[in-house]
Amino acid sequence: MTLPPRRHATELETIAVTVPPEAVEAYENALSIVCATIGIFEVDDAQTAWRVEGVRDLGNGEDELRTALVLAAALTGVDAPLERTPTESEGWLARTYEAFPEQTAGRRFAIRGTHLEPGANPQRITLVLDAGVAFGSGEHGSTRGCLRALEMIAHRRPHRILDLGCGSGILAMAAAALLKRPVLATDIDPWSVRVTRRNARMNGLSNLVSCHLGNGWSTPAIRRHAPYDLVFANILARPLCSMAADLAHNLLPGGTAILAGLLDTQVRMVLSAHRRQGLVLERRLREGDWATLILRKPDA
Template structure:
């Protein structure tokens, strides 16, 4: 990506633009955007960044301006060096501890500690090295689910990226069938390399990871291997809302759904879509500005509630 457009505004304005982007079904896939706070000491001052593989034209600028509802902030446009910015941004990241997991890049040593599963995830073109709040939050929630007695025999990780969450789930439930998928074909090689590096078996048998290229739940093998005890999806709020009925359909009664990639401000919309699909909240945690949701598919006749109990009170802030 050789060009970047940056817009600075207050957090609600940038979040509104991100929501508009998720709803833009005709968005140019060559334009990749993200939003973030500018500095930790200024949590309400945010920026929207857009990366393009070309010099921005009038149509590109108009598309970005349209995300702000007709009142866009000023844009800063800059040409960037020829660098893989996703990989570059992940290099040198500090290791993280989340639940029973320790995740680090090759720049840091493994953690030799009893009861801790160590993963080395190199910086790559796929999302999910563990340092992002959503991935770390999923690792913590998966650990909590295991502690709460959840049993998983068949799982799917949708939008797997580096494969880390599929690996982690298989560590917690080592006899499960595990299916990982991503819409980006580059993730196939990334997952295979990371599996070899971390001693994770690839294949179709219990205890192995099967990797697919799929858009959401649309793949014959994803359908054939269901229904699932656990579906993980760390993607974006818009796709989570759209996929809620498909996730519910893919789960066994009482099955578990772990969602991430949504801002706390987007949580109500995601939970509403899940509720309409027959999914009920079991627990949630908030890591920074990001919500991580554990939901369960309703069991039995109408009105019967899934057993959530005190779980819904767990880790309102993490």
């Protein structure tokens, strides 16, 4: 299928940073403050460096961008210089489409971009995402690990499900589609909330996926619906550690937590924080350099 070119009324600019894998998510979130589209590309085959780039209207949100980059550097310890280049919208979109073929994860899921011909594999649950929203597309190891973990615990039939830091909403949608249960999704980023709601509508899951803006466990919607018997937290290692007590408090006895966004080298730190709160490791999954942990709260 040949897609018609997308025209843009104002001049565009590509902004980009090159960072190690552990800093990808923080800088991705920073650029998303001012960019309507985000792309993530491998710089080398060893996946030791990734290029995170976004397209924005020239000069849009300069002060907000500067603040977001300072916060990303403080959070990750990686001070990445910002690259700026004038951009033609058609060329950037073509590159994004090429970088986002259909993805499969585990035995049950497939993720397709809206730029691909419609199609479905009857053996898999197919989720459709906008190719311009590359984060949470199913390609990243942390997302793939979470989808595999979801398959492994699906037989428990959890009823109260939370996706904390939902990004594109892919995990919330996967849980809703697989388990046929309502899922609460939250994110601190307003753009992620809008994207998740749009993706849920596009996949016919708006009746099951409810998305709210909020800051972690202090989000009113999270407090209203707690406790949970399944929590996804695909965030970063340090925030996971700092929220371990809140997670344990809001998890039902016998409940499951799926934690991701951490490198394999950070597993010991994250595990230690959660074991101190009484949670037990059930399974450790690995996708490249990225780890996913399946934890469980012992029955009362």
